[in-house]
Amino acid sequence: MFKLRAVAALAVAALALAGCGGGSDEPGGSSAEGRTLTLWHYETANSAMGVAWAEAIKQFEATHPGVKVKFEEKGFEQIQKTASMVLNSDQAPDILEYNKGNATAGLLSKQGLLTDLSAEATKRGWDQLLSPSLQTTAKYDERGIMGSGNWYGVPNYAEYVMVYYNKDMFEKQGITAPPTTLDEFTAAMDKFVKAGITPISVGGAEYPAQQIMYQLALSKANRQWVDAFQLYKGKVDFHGPELTFGAQTFADWVKKGYIAKDSAGIKAEDMGLAFMSGKFPIMVSGSWWYGRIADEVKDFEWGTFLWPGNQFSAGSSGNLWVVPEQSKNKDLAYDFIDITMKKDIQNKLGNAGGVPVAADPAAISDEKNKELIDNFNKLAAQDGLAFYPDWPAPGYYDVMVAGVQELINGSKEPSAVLDELAQPYNDNLADIGG
Structure with a gap:
């Protein structure tokens, strides 16, 4: 089974852009014209994730001419209680934030409701951006137990x-x-x-x-x-x-x-x-x-x-970006995840009071925010994430x-x-x- 290793969240920053790349396909393109990416998450607008993801939405629309993002804010409890039912229907969004762990993302992966992201994780370098300890919650085996198996989600922050x-x-x-x-x-x-x-x-x-x-x-x-x-x-x-x-x-x-x-x-x-x-x-x-x-x-x-x-x-890692198996725009969902992993979005997340996974440490300017990240790094370094x-x-x-x-x-x-x-x-x- 998977063993957590003491790797701090920002220690991967040096690897960040070496493995990122964003894939060989040009984002968007003529086939994207007139399409809509439906996105759900439950972060408030002034939370660190809300701030960073709002910028990611702007960048996504700018790099995908003719594509609109339909963002729907949902409550944590709302998604927690209805995910299995909604994701098994034609009402499923294209991408959503979902809770990580055996009981949540693991269960949905076992039920066949989530898209296997393993190939995209390798192609786009997400596996290089995330330290081994943060990958624990991204991977699930056939039993729905985290720590090994295929990628069914991608975290772009830690907590x-x-x-x-x-x-x-x-x-x-x-x-x-x-x-x-x-x-x-x-x-x-x-x-x-x-x-x-x-x-x-x-x-x-x-x-x-x-x-x-x-x-x-x-x-x-x-x-x-x-x-x-x-x-x-x-x-x-x-x-x-x-x-x-x-x-x-x-x-x-x-x-x-x-x-x-x-x-x-x-x-x-x-x-x-x-x-x-x-x-x-x-x-x-x-x-x-x-x-x-x-x-x-x-x-x-x-x-x-x-x-x-x-x-x-x-x-652990933060909550996951997951792509429902019923998503109608999986390629766009992958592109959006890729944007949230970009260094400028990661820096924005860190400066807004979040714990980024692939930021430039020198770009985090606020002393309190540095303390927040340093404390996480301390926990990770002592193998303290439980x-x-x-x-x-x-x-x-x-x-x-x-x-x-x-x-x-x-x-x-x-x-x-x-x-x-x-x-x-x-x-x-x-x-x-x-």
């Missing part, structure tokens, strides 16, 4: 989970930031609670809460455990020290007041808005928020730090959301929640012959 914090609120409470250990982190949160402030803005109705539980589990994990859980390279004990610590500590954090008891019904968007409005000093979420926070937060100083004390963090907790099995996202909601509202004990997480995981392992 990881970090801690966003309100520097002004930390300073007001006399808290030294950033904390470097979990004990220092919890001591900081204790100070906020004593001051009557709930420390962490949490969205328990969607992905963010489960990522906190996973970060806690990863504090007790090693690479062997991560590969067993994510890549089925060994048996996972759901009542072992990793997940037990994650679930029990998460429940304790609710009891201690670090996490609000009403957060089980909060969506990710509302979590982010609450942090950006200054209501909470901390938000644990991904680098996909970075550009938006940089753009929208004007009333306080903010910063980020890696989860204190961990070697591992939730993170993917995401909902990836291993189809339908696992909803199982994870329900589990952490039960921990937040106290309706089930951590051990019972871990039993709920174990069942579908082990069922899927049996289904794929594990």
Whole structure:
């Protein structure tokens, strides 16, 4: 099976244009006249990806005379829940952003709903632009398990989970930031609670809460455990020290007041808005928020730090460009992916607060953006990318959301929640012959 290697995202920059090339065919051409490329993604306009991809659309239309891009913004949850049905119909777009991992892109590849991009990846040099660790989520075997097999998606950015914090609120409470250990982190949160402030803005109705539980589990994990859980390279004990610590500590954090008891019904968007409005000093979420926070937060100083004390963090390549098997304009979809991998688009993504995979490091001018990229490189260099907790099995996202909601509202004990997480995981392992 595939072994992650410590290769930083921007370390491939030197190879970037050597392998890129964009293929031998001239983009567009007379056959493209009057055609429409239908594109779906769920990034906001002022996010780093939204900014970069808007420019990519402009470049695509400029280099493909007579072709229009019909962009449709979709919600993450909307695509997550309807992809199998829509992509198996004549309503499928030509290209879309889709979640990576066994339970999502892997499942669709196994169902025959995604186009095999292996030949294009070689022809256009995408395989040279992406480091081995970032290619993990692009490839899926016949079982739909990531890390080997054919290319079914192409990421043009990377991402990881970090801690966003309100520097002004930390300073007001006399808290030294950033904390470097979990004990220092919890001591900081204790100070906020004593001051009557709930420390962490949490969205328990969607992905963010489960990522906190996973970060806690990863504090007790090693690479062997991560590969067993994510890549089925060994048996996972759901009542072992990793997940037990994650679930029990998460429940304790609710009891201690670090996490609000009403957060089980909060969506990710509302979590982010609450942090950006200054209501909470901390938000644990991904680098996909970075550009938006940089753009929208004007009333306080903010910063980020890696989860204190961990070697591992939730993170990977970014979401994938996938081409549905039902796409009517696959050649145009390949051209669009190629444009998003160009150095000027990658530089734009980096300067807008994203983590590019093939940018020129010297072209990233903002110091905070450099810190964002440097922290990702640090994780990659220490083999610290641990993917995401909902990836291993189809339908696992909803199982994870329900589990952490039960921990937040106290309706089930951590051990019972871990039993709920174990069942579908082990069922899927049996289904794929594990």
